[in-house]
Amino acid sequence: MRWYRVSGLTVTSDIALPSFTEIECADPADIVVRAGEVPAQIANARLIGPNWYLAHDSIVLGIPGVVRMMMRGGDTLIYAVEPGAAPEEVAIFLTGTGIGILLHQRRAIVLHASAVRVGDHAVLFCGPSGEGKSTLAAVLCEAGHDLVADDFCRIELREGAAPLVHPDGRQMRLWEDATEGLGIAARRGAQVRSAIRKFYVAPRAVTARPLRIGAIYALREARAPFAPGLHASNSVDAALLIRRNAYRPLLVREMDQRALYFEAATRLVRDVGIHILARPLDFAALPDAVVTLKSHWRALELGVERAA
Amino acid sequence: MKRRIWLASYPKSGNTWLRLLLANLRADRPADINRLPTEPALASARAPFDRVTLLASGLLTPDECDLLRPAAYRAMARIDDPEEDEGAAGIDDTIFVKTHDAWTHNAAGEAMLAGADAAAGAILIVRDPRDIVASLAHHNASPCDAAIGFMADPAARFAEPRDGQPTQLRQTLTDWSGFQASWLDQREIPVHLIRYEDLQADAGGALARALAFFGVDASAAQCARAAEFARFGRVQDQEQRLGFGEAPRPQLATRFFRRGAAGGWRDELTPTQADRVEAAHAAMMVRLGYPLTERRRECA
Structure with missing residues (x-):
């Protein structure tokens, strides 16, 4: 067995999870990942998706020809590799969708976002798939900011305390063109899957402890109606941005967590602030985006000088 | 629960025009071209696929996505998801979803x-393929001959991954003739055919007929006003002032609403180029009512 720390939780697994940070034995773990029987479907499903069955405390989900997995009770992930699939192909789905769904089952506030450390704070970048969350985090990491998260941000909200984000303990996962655009192709690790030109890349430095959230940015491509630069979002839009950038927004709806996320959005809008960052989807434009962000962090007094 | 209707077309055939007409149907001023329904109303968009499959499509191969796409579209139609549907706008209980996919089947035969x-x-x-050539060449910032070749390629696709993640799911177009035949000859769902040239002649009338075909409630006056709000000169002017977020990226081309003409091929294609298009697509052109040039008719 191997042990990992992810989003403030300990995970034990019978299969290597290469994107996670390995730790010493930490039994009993919060989450157990193991091979086993996964039913084809769930009899008492409350909702059936294209490739999943959702029941009261479990979800069975399949990726055709690769793996089927069952996430149960927020603490157990059982996977069955499909015949003919290589076991190395499945880890990326266990560490992403699998662990992400377990976090939703634990009623965690989890955003689909990357994050880096700025002084004593974390800043988060969320946005639709392909919007450059990982690439922006990687360029900031190369510029001296510790990586906090590559894929999901578990947020902790306690009354009377500032909102915190837990590091997701991951390696960066970057497309081939991004590693070349950032000049770090030489540091590429394994491909996440043999057929996908996306690579694990070890971050220059990581943060292991939870950090206060300094700012949340929703990434957009700079094209009409968004001019390049920072845009304020009103509180209604900001609350919607939080809900839409939940790790799996459909599950928030279907697992009756809308009130939970609505409350979280209200807190984050009030205590942190949510901004829209629009920039061209072009590596040549990244330095400008970094300049925009650094000046924003100075305005927010996030202590950028100490981190850089 | 909303019902869904595909807005299917080969690229550069008037799909955006029809989307503009629909967006203007219930408007009291011209709809902002940068606020057209986008992601949930686009079949190849990643976000709705990711949302309903609980997966990151970027971690799947295009063939794996294809295996999931039919079930994903069925689930989108079945699962009541008002927040998502809201972004798709639509008219009353109908959402219009744009697609450049030919009517194809995945490896499982679905x-x-x-x-x-x-x-x-x-x-x-549909649009006269000779008029598509210059428009597609402009869109792709490639020569007309490359566009003619793409339109004749039975394996033509959009968003084929290379070293990064394409913004959309892969789409199989097939060649221009194959695209039209695939939609016209499938027997799964009813199809209402609109010719770009009919939109040119009477956009309000063509819109009214399409809506009537699907039983969407719209008066002749509403359709006529939508046609006026979506008039080519108006949207071209909006693009000039504010830009258009769906235009090709700046390094490729300068604007999306280029000419909007029917018959423009006569001064944009050489006789040889026009002949190549006709030679490749004569049968479908005749089927759709696009007259061949004198020379080609003699050959045929």
Whole structure:
């Protein structure tokens, strides 16, 4: 067995999870990942998706020809590799969708976002798939900011305390063109899957402890109606941005967590602030985006000088 | 629960025009071209696929995505998801979803866009292929001859991954003739055909007929006003002032609403180029009512 720390939780697994940070034995773990029987479907499903069955405390989900997995009770992930699939192909789905769904089952506030450390704070970048969350985090990491998260941000909200984000303990996962655009192709690790030109890349430095959230940015491509630069979002839009950038927004709806996320959005809008960052989807434009962000962090007094 | 109708077309055939007409149907001023329904109303968009499959499509191969796409579209039609549907706008209880996919099948033999359980039907917009050439060449910032070759390629696709993640799911177009035949000859869902040239002649009338085909309530006056709000000169002017977020990226081309003409090929293609298009697509051109040039008719 191997042990990992992810989003403030300990995970034990019978299969290597290469994107996670390995730790010493930490039994009993919060989450157990193991091979086993996964039913084809769930009899008492409350909702059936294209490739999943959702029941009261479990979800069975399949990726055709690769793996089927069952996430149960927020603490157990059982996977069955499909015949003919290589076991190395499945880890990326266990560490992403699998662990992400377990976090939703634990009623965690989890955003689909990357994050880096700025002084004593974390800043988060969320946005639709392909919007450059990982690439922006990687360029900031190369510029001296510790990586906090590559894929999901578990947020902790306690009354009377500032909102915190837990590091997701991951390696960066970057497309081939991004590693070349950032000049770090030489540091590429394994491909996440043999057929996908996306690579694990070890971050220059990581943060292991939870950090206060300094700012949340929703990434957009700079094209009409968004001019390049920072845009304020009103509180209604900001609350919607939080809900839409939940790790799996459909599950928030279907697992009756809308009130939970609505409350979280209200807190984050009030205590942190949510901004829209629009920039061209072009590596040549990244330095400008970094300049925009650094000046924003100075305005927010996030202590950028100490981190850089 | 909303019903869904595909807006199917080969690229550069008037799909955006029809989307503009629909966006203007219930408007009291011209709709902002940068606020057209986008992601949930685009079949190849990643976000709705990721949302309904609980997966990151970027971690799947295009073939794996294809295996999931039919079930994904059925689930989108079946699962009540008002927050998502809101972004798709639509008219009353109908959402119009744009697609450049030909009516193809995945490796499991399922129709890629599923069947009647995913959409109530389709509006197919067709355009004289000779007019598509210059428009497609402009869009791709490539020569007309490359566009003619693409339009004749039975394996033509959009968003084929290379070293990064394409913004959309892969789409199989096939060649221009194959695209039209695939939609016209499938028997899963009803199709209403609109010719770009009919939109040119009477956009309000063509819109009214399409809506009537699917039983969407709209008066002749509403359709006429939508046609006026979506008039080519108006949207071109909006693009000039504010830009258009769906235009090709700046390094490729300068604007999306280029010419909007029917018959423009006569001064944009050489006789040889026009002949290549006709030679490749004569049968379908005749089927859709696009007259061949004198020389080609003699050959045929």
